[in-house]
Amino acid sequence: MSRRNFLEGAGIAAIGAGLLGMAGCGSPSVASSKGSETKNAASSGVSTKGTSPYAQINPQDWDFTDCTIDDFSKTTMFSEIKFGSLTLKNRLIKSAATSMVANDEQKAVAYHSAIAAGGMGAVLIEGSYNMLSRLDAPGKVTNAEDRLSIEESPLEAICKAVHDQGVPCLIQLKTATPGIVYNWDNMGPEGETHRASLLSANDIQMYIEDSIEAAAKLQAIGFDGVDINAAGDNLPARFFSRFGNDRAVDDPYGPATIESRARICTELIAGIKQRCGQDFVVQVLVNGAEENDGSLGDSDLCMAKEEIAAICQALEAAGADALELRLGTFQFHETQFVGDAVWGANGLEGSTGFGTFFNFNQHFGGLLDGSHSGCGLIMNACKYVKQFVKIPVGGVVFMDPALAPDYFEQALNDDAIDTIYMHRPVSNADKDYANKLREGRIDEIRPCCRCLNCMGGPCRVNPTNALVFTEQMPEGYEPKPGDGQKKVMVVGAGPAGMEAARVCAERGYDVSIYDKSSVGGLLDFAASVKGGHEQLGRYKKYLSHMLEVEGVNVVEGQEVDADFVRKQNPDVVIVAVGGTRPEISFSGTDSTPVYSMADFMSQDLGDRVTVLGFNAQAVDVATFLLSQGKMVTVVSSEPATAYATGQSAMLLRYTKPAFLAAGGKILPESTIASVGDGEIAIKGASGVDATILCDAIVDANTMLPNTDLVDALGSDFKVYAVGDCSEPMNIQSAVTAANLVARNC
Template identity: 50%
Template sequence: MSEIKEGISRRNFLGGAGLAAIGAGMLGNGMLAGCAPAKTAGEKEGSSVSSESLGEWSGKSAYAQINPQEEIDASNSIDDLSKSEFAKPFNIGKIEIANRFVKTAATSGVSNDEVQAVGYFGNIAKGGVGAVFVEGSYAFFDKIDTEYTVSTMGPDTRLTIEASPLEAVCKEIHSHNVPAFIQMKWGTPGLDNKWSNTPETGTQYMASEMSLDDIAMFAEDVANAAKKLQAIGFDGIEINAAGNNVPGWFLSRFRNDRPADDPYGPASFEGRTRFIGVLISAIKTACGEDFPVQVRMNGVEENDTDLGQDELISSVEESAELAKCLEAAGADSLHFILGVMGNHNAQFMGDGYFSGVGVAGANGFGTFFDFGKHFGGHLDGAHSGLGLMLGATEVIKKAVSIPVGAATYMDPAQAPDFFESALSDGRIDFLCINRPVANADNEYVHKFFENRLDEIRPCCRCLHCAADFGNHMGTTEGCRVNACKARAFTDEMPEGYEVPVGDGDKKVMVIGGGPAGMEAARVCAECGYSVSLYEKGALGGLLDFAESVKGKHEHLVQLKDWFVRQLDLAGVEVVTGKEVDAAFVREQKPDVVIVAVGGARQELGLSGTQATPVVPISEFLMNEPGENVVVCGFNVQAYDAAMYLLAHGKRVTIVANEPEEALGKGQSASLLGFTRPAFYAVGGRVLSMSTLDEVGDGEVKITNSAGVQLTLKADAVVNAVDMVPNTTLADELSGEFDVKCVGDCADPWDIQAAIATANLAARAC
């Protein structure tokens, strides 16, 4: 990438002084836009704030002090990662795994279409992981899933093993010299089991629901399925005994309510593990003693629904005893996750506890874990959940001799030395990873072993990939940073993951250097076009500002840095400090113009007073407001700003003329499941279907949903209302050039939408 700087230098801009110097005119008036939006009339210029100055505000919420966050040592002192502990092989049974990166079983979002499924799993295997575990949704059971399962969320669209694309998927994974395992699970929300003793109202997730005949049938059905899966090529099975999965009912005293003298009852560790032992025996009888079986189970539990009522939950010491019994029963390896009772997503995405601004530990029920006390104090809650389970696996590994792995934010590119020491010290044997390798960057492992850490596209932990119902882009299992996820081999992206070769020689001009502009330029360069990108400020748009508000847990500055590196590698000509108008475009005579200049923030139509100023969201970090703040808007920008203010001890009311369910729109549904209850718990007040009528001295007047006018104390009003499209430049150029408008300037929403629209538009150039 060649860069021409016209105006402020990148070095000055990226530093705190630069952020303060360039002002809101550069940063724009949104927060998470695709790039800086246009200034609307009436909004004054001003300076923003660097992330270093966040601590200068005086107040701090008590909730923000429960699990104070620290910077983790992200250093890498390893000269050659391909010769590190990460690269050492290990065995699951007699199957050799080439390295310590294991892609875990997790919902992929791909359909039963064979081309999609093969492309998805094959792309992951090609990226260098040591093993691929295929999701349990594909493991269909002849009796369990026909006679004993009821779908409560629409028709069950799963295919039988014979009709599924599994054989082709397995063959593709093997073509990359990677072992293929498959998970068996029985705890998918919306698929309820009806056992002999299940109440008519549906499953209660209790072990007493199953009769001895049910258990015998279950084991026979599992053995038959395993034999079919082995026949089509799978190298081993993972039994999901974690969370709400049926085998986990027997492991947990919280769910095992069978009589004390029942052979499967909770009176002994042998009784609690007997059910899984029967399944292991049935699989190995059907498939041979050398056919590996891994067990996924809770490593340490906590009662999130009734915090503190822990008498029947499994401590890490109990899990160690259970692990010993499972090893004796024939398990070849163990995979540990976080054991919580009520929040399904948290069972495999425990790092969601760190997703809200100033509310680390928010569990989705309006209460907060103290990681120094809860979970037996075995979990490290000071580093945004990075390597969260390592404290638990360290205890369990001392009890068993088979390999032990764990999930939950196992992302060694974030801290290579940290994870290297965990492996070398014997706290864990393999790293169970999904989102970073399956969604964000399929080439993660290859890049890691080639010491190209700055080229790994970071997982932002935004959870757009996890049942994000109502997603703006329609991709329920998509990805913020990788537009190919959930699109490859669909009508939107029929060519798949690879960027198609461009249509001849073209000169492409990209206007705007936020996420949308950078993605468009990157993809166009991959197509083989000559690309130049112009940005009036500095690259990144509002990502620096967004991280200042949200914190570092979503890796937004890291994402910006990844884009900058990609533009350099792709040979994109980058010109910063240059504001582009139609006349300049005509001078350059491009074949294609991609406009990515961001949206425009709407005005409130109200003037502030000296006692109660109206502050654009881009400026609210500049000076600490008083105690009472009103935030206008329900979008994710307004929501994050409100969370930031609450974290600093302010009294916050967020108001919009929209229904309450719109609060936080733009944030994924799964993430809102963690943060929205926390917002209310820490004192956030919401006025939906309401309008701000008047700003006075120290107060505002608001008409609420009942039509009653309220007078609220207010020391400041933050304008974070929705942005609107900003297509002025695109409209002026239309008809003269092939113009494509992407990101917030076309459809203001969020980072995921900005990147996706840019990627698709660039592919279509």
């Protein structure tokens, strides 16, 4: 079965139609508040994606992605704003987050320079360096061997590169986040426990003094300011919240008062201002809402919104110039900054990663709007805090104004937020994001799919970030001009084929792309199953639009064989026709039929469904069916470690517990021995055969390569195979292979 055969099921087209139209640019639905009351859109009767009880916890509403803006350059998001002593040219700020290139000067300079050139209002650099003269010394910090000091680092060159683009540059001061373990004086043999009591009075003073000294060094090499990470489980946050502040009641840094809880940070802010001057900007990253994700509801020690507002007032009084708010959780560190994963399981939104589910009507004080797949999640918290401070307040974690321009513009105009902090949509997906948005070229913005493949590999839609200046991509971000005049023929218009055609055309080649169905390949199917979270409809629209922009000749409804290729006589052939499914060794019955991936969505599957395969497609199908109220079992001959092959490891840490908690069952090292009437016999790893109830089977076994066309062409042409027809895996690997082939053909 080819990639495009997946689109032949009428059910897929029907279910996916609404999702595929979701691309941004009518009526925005920013949650509003009056005084301290905040409305959660998830409670307003919006439609859900499934009938499972778990799908009802955080019903999703995608009616917020419209755009009525004619001229983005005249919007509030592209207006100037005072940011301490700085004037930012717009409200879009690149947040401080891991780049994976911190210690490589060539990569780091190019990376940050490209982001600044892309039109952001300010760029914040990650704090992945040894910046504290005593605390970062050997014997005090246990795992900083791969972190450079300020003097050894490329920070001065990075800052200059950002400034050369006319953009302010700040850097984060990050201390004692997980992965950076300090040997505090009061630390016991159990190691780091993220409690304020671990620090002695000497530790606290050393931290404050070292941080002030680091700020002075950073100012000396050109930085405009610092971003103090006082959120999540980073050091000051342990003191802000009673969840981590277990010091004595009468301790000057203890939990008794807001003043004492904020003191570690207010003394640091005041010290930096005194040492570096009032014009040196100090921003503070703070929890906008807190919840005990490890034991939901057991959150009486977490900060309520009133406490957060009071902490923010204390920070402002100490001299803070701006506030950035993010999610505050304590047991699963990544939830603080990859909130994308919380919405990663379609129909099971709100996963904590512990097999439980946030209810955004109640958890986090009911302050957050969880109905938009996490988009703008923190904005209600920002609006609440803004009532109590005069300095700019912004939010981070899935802030993507290109997805929902009216939604974000209204938030800015309603004084809900002042600034929009972004990382993955800009740093990984499209470094020219701000320029394109300002110019109204939304369809040319590569959308961040929130798949989290970038946490350990190339971005799904833009592999350059992980590969530039390596042997695979020595030329850097931009592909080199084409090698003379070439006629390139791309067969198959899925994501791999469209990416290959786009890049070849960008290099100046004469490119035609053919598909026996229509452009998109498996993207339509994937969007139907995955839902709106990964924005695959938007990604398809981007790829289709870029084929038009680059002048690619698109031919739909054309079957391509070797004879057809020979008639076209191209110089280069790129084959991206997708893989095939292996034959199964059993047959279904009238009571328990077997359906292919192409047609299962248009069938009445009954209540109990078995899905074959451990690949990412199979897992997505199983999750989708579970959210529809089905009882789902996933069966594979592969070991348990192969479950969800092709899905990012970070996303899997949330989606797998959600699937199991909602009643899904996983049977590794198992095969279907026979199919009966309403049941199937399973031969499992235990050596004991078992029978399970089953009304239908969906064959989602991992695809096999499909090289028929490549083999038929032989050596007559310069032929490349990319995507699933060469090595079935996922969109990320297919697009990466296509991009590399197109850059070098």
